[in-house]
Amino acid sequence: MSATKHHEIHPGAEMLSAFAEQALSASERGDVLKHLAVCGRCREVVALAPATASAGVAPARHEVMRPRAWWRRWGLALAPAAAVAATAVIAVYVHERSLEKSAEVARLERRQAVEKTSALPQVPPQPPFQAAPPEAPRSTPEKTKKAERPERAGRPEMAEPPSSVAEPDETAAAPPPEVMNGLLPARGGPVVNPEFERRRKSDEALAPTGAAPGDKTPTEAGAHDEERKKHAEEEADNRRQFTAMAPISSNQDSPGSATPGSGSAGSTIPVDVSAQQLETQPAPPAGHLQLHGLRSTVDRTTGPYAFHLPDGQPAVSSASADHRMLAIDEKGTLFIREDSEGTWQKIKRQWTGRAVAVRRHASAVDTTGVVPAPETGENPATLGSLTQPETAFELVNDHGQVWISQDGRIWTAQ
Amino acid sequence: MASAESAAGVPETVSVAETALPEPRGTMDRRLLDELWRASAVPSWGLERDEFDRIIADAGIAQNFGLDAGVAATRRQQAEFFRGLRLDDLVLARACTAGIELAWEHFIAQHRQPLIRAAIAITGSETLGRDLADQLYAELYGLNMREGERRCPLLSYRGRGSLMGWLRTTLAQRHVDHHRRCRREQPLGEIDVPAAVPSPQTPGAELSQLERAIEQALEERDAEERFLLAAYYLDGQTLLQIARVLEVHEATVSRKLRRATEETRKQVLRNLRRDGLSRRAAEETLGADPRDLEVNLKQILQNSQSEAFKEQAAP
Numbered sequence: 001m002s003a004t005k006h007h008e009i010h011p012g013a014e015m016l017s018a019f020a021e022q023a024l025s026a027s028e029r030g031d032v033l034k035h036l037a038v039c040g041r042c043r044e045v046v047a048l049a050p051a052t053a054s055a056g057v058a059p060a061r062h063e064v065m066r067p068r069a070w071w072r073r074w075g076l077a078l079a080p081a082a083a084v085a086a087t088a089v090i091a092v093y094v095h096e097r098s099l100e101k102s103a104e105v106a107r108l109e110r111r112q113a114v115e116k117t118s119a120l121p122q123v124p125p126q127p128p129f130q131a132a133p134p135e136a137p138r139s140t141p142e143k144t145k146k147a148e149r150p151e152r153a154g155r156p157e158m159a160e161p162p163s164s165v166a167e168p169d170e171t172a173a174a175p176p177p178e179v180m181n182g183l184l185p186a187r188g189g190p191v192v193n194p195e196f197e198r199r200r201k202s203d204e205a206l207a208p209t210g211a212a213p214g215d216k217t218p219t220e221a222g223a224h225d226e227e228r229k230k231h232a233e234e235e236a237d238n239r240r241q242f243t244a245m246a247p248i249s250s251n252q253d254s255p256g257s258a259t260p261g262s263g264s265a266g267s268t269i270p271v272d273v274s275a276q277q278l279e280t281q282p283a284p285p286a287g288h289l290q291l292h293g294l295r296s297t298v299d300r301t302t303g304p305y306a307f308h309l310p311d312g313q314p315a316v317s318s319a320s321a322d323h324r325m326l327a328i329d330e331k332g333t334l335f336i337r338e339d340s341e342g343t344w345q346k347i348k349r350q351w352t353g354r355a356v357a358v359r360r361h362a363s364a365v366d367t368t369g370v371v372p373a374p375e376t377g378e379n380p381a382t383l384g385s386l387t388q389p390e391t392a393f394e395l396v397n398d399h400g401q402v403w404i405s406q407d408g409r410i411w412t413a414q
Numbered sequence: 415m416a417s418a419e420s421a422a423g424v425p426e427t428v429s430v431a432e433t434a435l436p437e438p439r440g441t442m443d444r445r446l447l448d449e450l451w452r453a454s455a456v457p458s459w460g461l462e463r464d465e466f467d468r469i470i471a472d473a474g475i476a477q478n479f480g481l482d483a484g485v486a487a488t489r490r491q492q493a494e495f496f497r498g499l500r501l502d503d504l505v506l507a508r509a510c511t512a513g514i515e516l517a518w519e520h521f522i523a524q525h526r527q528p529l530i531r532a533a534i535a536i537t538g539s540e541t542l543g544r545d546l547a548d549q550l551y552a553e554l555y556g557l558n559m560r561e562g563e564r565r566c567p568l569l570s571y572r573g574r575g576s577l578m579g580w581l582r583t584t585l586a587q588r589h590v591d592h593h594r595r596c597r598r599e600q601p602l603g604e605i606d607v608p609a610a611v612p613s614p615q616t617p618g619a620e621l622s623q624l625e626r627a628i629e630q631a632l633e634e635r636d637a638e639e640r641f642l643l644a645a646y647y648l649d650g651q652t653l654l655q656i657a658r659v660l661e662v663h664e665a666t667v668s669r670k671l672r673r674a675t676e677e678t679r680k681q682v683l684r685n686l687r688r689d690g691l692s693r694r695a696a697e698e699t700l701g702a703d704p705r706d707l708e709v710n711l712k713q714i715l716q717n718s719q720s721e722a723f724k725e726q727a728a729p
Binding site: 012013014015016017018020021022023024025027028030033034036037038040041043044045046047048049050 | 480482498536570571572574575576579580582583584586587589590591594637638640641643644645648649651655656658659661
C-alpha cells in the first residue's frame with residue numbers, strides 16, 4: 001500500500017476534533033479520511049475522543065458534509081407546536097361534544113316538559129255541576145283514565161253511540177255531560193273547567209275569528225281543527241256502522257217513525273245520517289218529542305254524564321253560548337247560569353207547554369220539530385252557518401213549538 | 415492539511431510572537447470584524463480590539479479561510495469561514511495564551527474537571543488519567559520553555575472545533591503515543607502475532623498475484639470505505655465506535671462495511687482475471703470461502719501498519 005507516505009505527517013488535534021465534530025468542509029474531511037484509512041494511530045485518537053465526550057460538546061457549526069433538513073432545524077420548536085396543535089384539537093373536540101351534549105340535554109328537557117305538561121292532570125276548579133251526585137261514581141275512574149291518555153280523550157268509543165264531543169259543527173247543543181265532567185284537553189294546557197273548555201271550543205267553532213284569540217296559537221288552532229276534522233270523520237264512520245246495525249232502515253227515519261222509548265238508556269234509534277245537518281240536544285224522554293239524534297241514545301238523566309239542577313232534577317237538555325248555559329230539567333223548568341261559580345237561576349216561564357229541549361240557535365239550524373244531526377264537520381253549508389257571530393238560544397216545548405232568546409232570559413215565540 | 419504536527423505526535427506549538435501578522439484590516443472586511451467583535455465575549459477577557467482583530471486574522475490567514483492554498487478568499491467566503499469558527503473558544507484560548515488571569519479562571523472553571531474526566535476515560539485509570547490531565551494542563555499553562563520562550567499548546571487551536579473537543583483529542587493523542595511507545599517495550603508474548611504465512615501449497619506466483627490484486631482493489635476504494643475496512647478489520651473497532659466517529663448509525667456502518675467487503679472481493683477477482691487467471695482459478699486463488707478475503711486483508715494492512723510504525727519510530 002502506498003499508505004506509508006501519509007504516516008509522516010499527522011493531522012493536528014484541531015483537525016481530528018473538528019472531524020469528530022463534523023466541523024470540517026468536504027475537502028478537509030476527505031483528507032482526514034484518507035489519512036485515517038492508513039493511519040492506525042489517528043484512528044485510535046478519533047475513536048477515543050468521541051467516546052470521552054461526556055462533558056458535552058455543542059453541535060458543530062459546520063454542516064457542510066451533512067446539511068440537515070430544514071424541518072430538523074425546527075425540531076425543538078415542532079414538539080411544543082405539535083403539543084399546542086393537539087391541545088387545540090382536543091379542546092375543539094371537547095367543546096363540540098359539550099355543545100352537542102347541552103343541546104341534547106335541552107332537547108330532552110323540552111321533551112320532558114312537554115310530556116309533563118300533557119301528562120300532568122291539572123285539577124280544574126270544581127265546576128258547579130262537577131259535584132256529581134253519588135249515583136255517578138264511574139266518572140272518577142273514567143276521568144283518571146282519560147287523563148292518562150289525553151290523546152284519546154275526545155274520541156268516542158265504538159261501544160257508545162257517536163257523540164259530538166269534538167264535532168266542530170256543534171252549535172246549539174250544549175256540551176255532553178261526559179265532556180263537561182271529565183274531559184281533558186287533547187294537548188297540554190290549563191283546563192279549569194271542562195264545561196268552559198267545551199264551551200270555548202264550541203265558541204271557537206262558531207266564531208273562529210275572535211272567540212278566544214289568546215288561548216291558542218294559529219298553529220295549535222290549525223292542529224286542533226285538523227284533529228276535530230279527523231274526529232268528525234271517525235264519527236261519521238261510526239254513524240254509518242251504527243246505521244248499518246240498526247234494525248230499522250234509514251228510510252223509516254222520520255219524525256213520526258221513532259219508536260216510543262227510543263230515547264231511553266241503552267236503546268238505539270235508527271238515524272238517517274245523510275239527512276242530519278247539525279248535532280242536536282239529547283232527546284227528551286220517550287214520547288215527548290221525536291228528536292232523533294245520535295245523542296238521544298245517551299241517557300242524560302242517569303249515569304256518569306248526568307248533572308243535576310238546583311231543584312234536584314237532572315238536566316235533560318242544555319245549551320251554552322257566550323258564557324251562558326241553559327238547562328232544562330225533567331219538569332220543563334229552564335235554568336240559566338251566567339258565571340263560572342255555578343249559580344243557577346230559574347227562568348220564568350214564557351212559553352207554552354213543557355220545555356223539552358234547549359239549544360243554540362243559528363240561521364242554518366233547522367228549527368222544525370226534528371233536530372238534525374250533523375253529518376260531518378266539513379259540510380260547507382254547515383260551516384257557513386257556524387261562522388255566524390250572533391248567538392241565540394232556542395227552546396222547544398213538548399209540542400214542537402220554538403222560542404228564541406238572545407240572552408236566555410227573554411223568550412219570544414218564533 | 416491546514417495544521418500539522420510532528421510525526422512523533424507532539425502538537426506543533428506557535429509562539430505568541432509568531433502570531434504577529436500584517437495589518438489585518440486591509441485584507442478583511444471591517445464590518446465583518448465589527449460583527450465578530452460584537453458577537454464574541456472578548457470584552458470580558460480584557461482583550462483590546464486590535465488584539466481581537468489580530469487573532470481573527472491569524473485564524474483566517476493561517477487556514478486560508480478554509481480554502482485551498484493559493485485561492486484568494488472573497489469577503490463573503492471570509493464571513494462564511496468565520497461564522498463557522500468557535501470564536502468564543504478561540505478568543506478564550508488566545509486570552510489564556512496571553513496570560514490573562516480572568517481568562518484562565520474561566521478556563522479552569524469551564525474545562526478543568528471535564529479535562530480530568532476525559533483523561534480518566536481515555537486511560538481507563540484515575541491515576542493515569544489525572545497524571546495525563548495534569549501534564550497537559552501544565553503545558554497549557556506554559557510551563558514548558560523553549561529557547562527562552564514559553565510555549566503554549568493552545569496557540570495551535572484555531573477554533574475549527576470546540577475547545578473541549580480539541581483538549582480531548584490532544585489527550586487522546588498523548589495517550590495513544592504513550593501507549594504505542596510503551597507497547598514496543600512489552601514482552602514478546604503480548605505482541606500481536608502476525609498472520610500466518612500462506613501455506614506452502616500455494617504457489618508463490620499466485621500469492622504475488624493475489625497481493626497485487628488486493629492492493630489494487632484497496633486503492634480503488636474511496637477513503638471512507640478504506641477507513642471502515644481498516645477500523646473494523648484491522649483495529650478491531652466495534653460498529654458503535656465507528657458510528658460515533660462518523661456520526662452515523664451502526665446499521666449504516668454495517669451496511670457500508672458489507673458493501674465495501676463485497677466490492678473489494680469482486681474487484682480482487684476482476685484483478686486476478688485481468689492478470690490472466692480464469693474465473694475458477696481466480697476463485698481458487700482467493701479461496702472458496704469469502705472469509706479468506708478478510709484474513710488476507712488483515713494481513714496486508716497489518717504489515718503495512720507495521721511499516722508505518724517503523725517509520726514513525728524512526729527519529
